[in-house]
Amino acid sequence: MRIPCPYCGPRGNDEFIYLGDATVRRPDPQALGASDAFYEYVYLRDNPSGLHQELWYHGGGCRSWLVVTRNTRTHEISDVTFAAGGKL
Amino acid sequence: MKYSVFSLLREAFRGHAGWTPAWRKAEPKSEYDVVIVGGGGHGLATAYYLAKVHGITNVAVLEKGYIGSGNAGRNTTIIRSNYLLPGNEPFYEWSMKLWEGLEQDFNYNAMVSQRGVLNLYHSDQQRDAFARRGNAMRLHDVDAELLDRDAVRAMVPFLDYDNARFPIHGGLLQRRGGTARHDAVVWGYARGADLRGVDIIENCEVTGFDIAGGRVTGLDTTRGSIKAKKIGLAVAGNTSRVASLAGLRLPIESHVLQAFVSEGIKPAIDCVVTFGAGHFYISQSDKGGLVFGGDIDGYNSYAWRGNLPTVADVMEEGMAIWPGLGRIRMLRQWGGLMDMSMDGSPIIDRTPVAGLYLNCGWCYGGFKATPASGWCFAHLIARDEPYEVAAALRLDRYATGALIDERGAGAQPNLH
Ligand SMILES: Cc1cc2nc3c(=O)[nH]c(=O)nc-3n(C[C@H](O)[C@H](O)[C@H](O)COP(=O)(O)OP(=O)(O)OC[C@H]3O[C@@H](n4cnc5c(N)ncnc54)[C@H](O)[C@@H]3O)c2cc1C
Ligand SMILES: [Zn+2]
Numbered sequence: 001m002r003i004p005c006p007y008c009g010p011r012g013n014d015e016f017i018y019l020g021d022a023t024v025r026r027p028d029p030q031a032l033g034a035s036d037a038f039y040e041y042v043y044l045r046d047n048p049s050g051l052h053q054e055l056w057y058h059g060g061g062c063r064s065w066l067v068v069t070r071n072t073r074t075h076e077i078s079d080v081t082f083a084a085g086g087k088l
Numbered sequence: 089m090k091y092s093v094f095s096l097l098r099e100a101f102r103g104h105a106g107w108t109p110a111w112r113k114a115e116p117k118s119e120y121d122v123v124i125v126g127g128g129g130h131g132l133a134t135a136y137y138l139a140k141v142h143g144i145t146n147v148a149v150l151e152k153g154y155i156g157s158g159n160a161g162r163n164t165t166i167i168r169s170n171y172l173l174p175g176n177e178p179f180y181e182w183s184m185k186l187w188e189g190l191e192q193d194f195n196y197n198a199m200v201s202q203r204g205v206l207n208l209y210h211s212d213q214q215r216d217a218f219a220r221r222g223n224a225m226r227l228h229d230v231d232a233e234l235l236d237r238d239a240v241r242a243m244v245p246f247l248d249y250d251n252a253r254f255p256i257h258g259g260l261l262q263r264r265g266g267t268a269r270h271d272a273v274v275w276g277y278a279r280g281a282d283l284r285g286v287d288i289i290e291n292c293e294v295t296g297f298d299i300a301g302g303r304v305t306g307l308d309t310t311r312g313s314i315k316a317k318k319i320g321l322a323v324a325g326n327t328s329r330v331a332s333l334a335g336l337r338l339p340i341e342s343h344v345l346q347a348f349v350s351e352g353i354k355p356a357i358d359c360v361v362t363f364g365a366g367h368f369y370i371s372q373s374d375k376g377g378l379v380f381g382g383d384i385d386g387y388n389s390y391a392w393r394g395n396l397p398t399v400a401d402v403m404e405e406g407m408a409i410w411p412g413l414g415r416i417r418m419l420r421q422w423g424g425l426m427d428m429s430m431d432g433s434p435i436i437d438r439t440p441v442a443g444l445y446l447n448c449g450w451c452y453g454g455f456k457a458t459p460a461s462g463w464c465f466a467h468l469i470a471r472d473e474p475y476e477v478a479a480a481l482r483l484d485r486y487a488t489g490a491l492i493d494e495r496g497a498g499a500q501p502n503l504h
Contacts, residue, residue, distance in 0.1 A: 001395045014397030018387045018502055021339065036487075042499045043430045043486040045338040047328035049390040072342070072390045 001075050008060040015060030021045050022053040022067045022083070032087060049073055055083060091195055110275055111282035114354065115227040116289050116311050120148045122469055123307065125294045125330060127151025128160040129270075129455065130447055132277035132288070133462020133471070136194065139284035142470035147286045148316075149278075150309060152293035155275035159324050159454065162424035164347050164379050166360050167456040168205045168265035169230050172221045175434055175480030175492035177228045182477045183460030184230075184264060190459060196276030198268050199374065204359040205265030206235075206243065208409065210254045214364055225262070233261045244361060247409050254408055255471040267360065267371055273458060297334040302333070303442040318416070320445040320469050324463075325390070325425020327448040334441050336346040338448070339430040339486045342500040344389040344423045345381065345452045346398055350416045352376030361409070368405035377419065380406060384426055384452060386502040393423045426452050432504030433492035436464050436474070436485040445469050446483060451504060468497035 001013040024045070027037035052072045058064050065083035070076065089095060089108055097341075099106050122138060124131045128148050132179040138144045151157075167187055169180035169404070193199050209218045222232035236258045241249060249256045277290055277366065289311070296308035306315040323330045325342045353376050362369040382402035385394040406413045429435060429449030434457065439446050447465045450457060464478035474481075485491055486499075497503035 012397060013387075013395060014400075020388070020500070020502075040337075044337045045328070045339070045340050045341055046332075046337065047388065049326075049329050049342075052388055054222045054388065070387075072388050075389065075391055075395070 001077075003056060003066070003068060003077060004080050005058050005061055005064070005066060006080055007064055008058065011058070011061055015058060016066075017059050018057040019055040019057065022055045051078070091197075095141065106280050110279040110287055114148070114287035114289050116148065116150075116292060116309070116314055117287065118483070119315040120287075121146040121316070121319045122320065123147070124149045124315060124320045124322060125307070126153035126158070126321065126323035126326075127278075127290065128158045128322060128324055129156075129273055129277065129458035130324070130450070130461045130465065131320075132274060133458050134320055134322060134465040135281040135288075135299065136242060136277045137445075137463050137466035138470060139281055139286055142466060144286035144470055147281075148314070149281065149286060149288050150292045150294055150314075151288070151290050152310075154279055154290050155288060156271055157333070157375070159424040159426070159460075160274050160452075161271055162422060163270055163455040164369070164381050165267045165270045165373070165455060166205065166265070166371065167200070167268055167358075168262055169456070170205065170207070170221065170225055170260070170265065171260045172224050172494055173492050174228075176494065177225065177230065178477040179460055179464070179481065180456065181228060181230050182463070183457050186463060187268065188264075190276070194276045194280035196272060196279060198272045198276050200268045203266050203371070204261055204263045204268040205362070206240065206359050207260045207362045208240065208247075208256050208364045209258055209260065210365045212257070215257055218364075222260050230394035231262060231264050233263070235259045235261050243359065243464045244357065246356075246359060246412055247361075248411050251408055254363075256409070261292045265360065270455060276482055277462070294330060295333070297441075297444070299334065299441055304444045316327055318443050318445065318469055320465060321449060322447040322465065324427050324448065324450060324454065327446075329428045331439075331446070334439070335445055336439060336441070340448060341388050343384045343386065343426045343428045343502060344394045345384045345426050346394040346402070346421055346423045347379070347381040348399075348402065348421045349373070349418050350378040350418050353378070353416060363405050363409045365408070366401075366405040368402060368409070370393060370406065370410070378416065384428070384502060390425060391423070392425060403504060426450070428501035428504060430486055430496065430499040430501060431491040431493040432495055432501075434461070434481050435483050436461065436478045438468070438472075439483065481493045
């Protein structure tokens, strides 16, 4: 599996570190019901079979955090953007 | 037909013409008391114990492919009960006890081989950690021995004891651990369940659930609708997908784990050895192939196959403890789908949907759990209360904070 880093170009996946689902958002700790929201944020995942938006860190390259859209059935990557200033 | 030395002799004289199929190819009925989804080891063991221990025989096991086509038929067959935490250790020890009587119990040769599991340690700190684990095991009446370097060398003389980076200082040995024949475990449970009236229905994928007033009443399958009073999910890597059909969102990610087999060689290694400085384990099958593996690939996957960096990593770790491996050719490699939970420990519990029960989160270590998982899941389904040794394996522990995190790695499935 090679990940096309927008800065470094296509690189082997062993240069990257995987964090997981990029769609979960840290809730507001002051909000009502924050503890339920944190439980969902920390532990619950859609874990889709198909397209998955996920965070990868290019530790062996430009050291950017990336949002990668990948098909979990085929490992095919359809989109990569920088996490900073982008989708997050 | 009961299998015994007499039936074997009789068939030997008859040219083996009298053996009958070990289980029926059942057709789905319209209604069951209990339906188990997933014909892996855990689903079949659950059906077996439901029938045998609880007398509940109007049961179906629905399997989308053929039984044992999932992780049950893909794993590296190591069985052990060398866990650290009180939430896990009694459960895995109960499983080990069931393994010890399994073949007599279900009258099938599962080739349970208590050849010993030896975890190597490579530093003083790791020795302390292993001593602690061994003590924790012994506090639960489980066998554990801390071996020094010479004792390890006497068992497995050909390892690289003086490796510059990872010298071998000793090991933690569980002599009662070992291996079992994974397919035979599936077949033995299937046969034992079938003999007691359970319908094993293959090529039957569950595609939806009927839920009325918060209670499950049946399910939709590729072979029609089936009514059921109770439904148990034991679908391992497909847990999130199947549970989402009932509206559940779970603390699970699916990851791929690879395994490897070498060409067959003469008997070389007579126990299971694990490398403590990374994640590598190896044993030898009765056919002579070396069976080995390492870490999960580390990203969400439903692809049933992994990538080359993990292959390279596993080979390098193997070479670090056993340089002689480099002279042996690798024959096959494959992947399976792990239901990685957020604390690395399993879940056997009820769900928010009444009548729907959940068995998942086995990560890369659920084969050893097969007997106890089936036993405890059957108890939960039959009695609506957890079996004692599985009482900590709750679904709500992620919300309450009563996690069972052997690694102390936090809610990061690829670190467990
Ligand atoms: C490479 C590898 C090595 C491993 N090594 C070890 C080891 O050495 N020791 C150890 O203890 N564990 C090991 N494991 C883990 C162990 O194999 C699993 O944890 C365990 O097999 C999971 O339980 P199971 O047998 O019920 O799963 P499975 O055999 O995967 O059963 C689940 C079944 O559910 C079926 N299913 C899924 N969706 C549906 C649906 N919608 N409808 C109907 N059926 C469905 C699947 O087809 C599958 O047959 C390993 C796993 C792998 C992949
Ligand atoms: Zn980069």
